[in-house]
Amino acid sequence: MRFIHTADWQLGKPFGRFDADTRAALTEARFDAIDAIGRAAVEQGAGHVLVAGDVFDTEGPDDRTIVQAVTRMARHDCRWWLLPGNHDFARNGGLWDRVRRRGAGNVTVLAEARPHEIEDGAWLLPAPLIHRHTLDDPTQAFERMETPGARLRIGVGHGSIRDFGTQGEAKNLIAPDRARRSNLDYLALGDWHGMLTVDARTWYSGTPETDRFGRDEPGHCLVVDAQPGAAPVVTPLRTGRFQWLTRDWTVADAVGFSALCGDLLAGCEPAATLLQLSLAGIVPLTDRVAMLRRIEDDLMHQLRHLDVRDADVVARPSEDDLAALSTEGMLGRAGAMLRERIEANGPDAQRARRALERLFVEALREETLAGENAA
Structure with missing residues (x-):
């Protein structure tokens, strides 16, 4: 099974330190990254895009930000799976209800910790955040999720495998051997804004459009080929403009x-x-x-x-x-x-x-x- 792993879109990020023209360009580039990912999914034959949290920069983005996000995803022939992260955590009557009301048939919000069979025998195990910070491992629920007839178990979570210092989150800590503990064929993570390999089955995709100094590389998404009983093949694909x-x-x-x-x-x-x-x-x-x-x-x-x-x-x-x-x-x-x-x-x-x-x-x-x- 081939899919795309991405995260940390941070749509609606204000970029307040820059002049108006630069702010506008950076904002538009983040929307354009959605199209770059959608085109990549079609070109690479990936039927699913897993977005591992922080789709939005806040839990209260303006209507234009939501409409741009949903309509751009809707025009690409792939399935989008959106996980609430610490910036856009799930709560009743909040952001994700506004997203659902837009009614894009190919967009699913993973606001509950329950598995989804996204293809025959391929199960997606989500670990959405319902608070900005939690003291528990948000992916621990994977161990209790039943996936009958599974040939592939794919986890998607948002948090820190280790303490990334001032540039990462100190909360929402995830066990470094989560993939092994929960018998996952791949664990798609978000929170760290640079591409990072934790182990053969655990990756951070980084943001698709770089948003801070200290990382010279432009943004990427990951094309993942997962197969039962073997390590996945992960290929970075540039999506960032700046x-x-x-x-x-x-x-x-x-x-x-x-x-x-x-x-x-x-x-x-x-x-x-x-x-x-x-x-x-x-x-x-x-x-x-x-x-x-x-x-x-x-x-x-x-x-x-x-x-x-x-x-x-x-x-x-x-x-x-x-x-x-x-x-x-x-x-x-x-x-x-x-x-x-x-x-x-x-x-x-x-x-x-x-x-x-x-x-x-x-x-x-x-x-x-x-x-x-x-x-």
């Missing part, structure tokens, strides 16, 4: 920085890339200014989103830089005062360096404007 990259660069000059930028842009699709960039190093002041210009005038416009952290870049003015500020007037006097504080290496020396850098930028701007006016 990449969320994290880079830490140590720079020495503008030439090296430009080369790193070129390599980055050549190795990704810039318009579909969000970058969190941390810079460190000691560079000449003119190079620091050139780097800032490359960021503000080029990199920021090519990428979908850019977050630069450059507090650890120390700009040291060269003798030529200092001479450029040794002029008459206000800029010259300010530059001389800041150089004195830097050379004294007192408690405000670092602040003086930053101020001198800014002053140098302003001086260059004055020169540029003067040249443009003269032309």
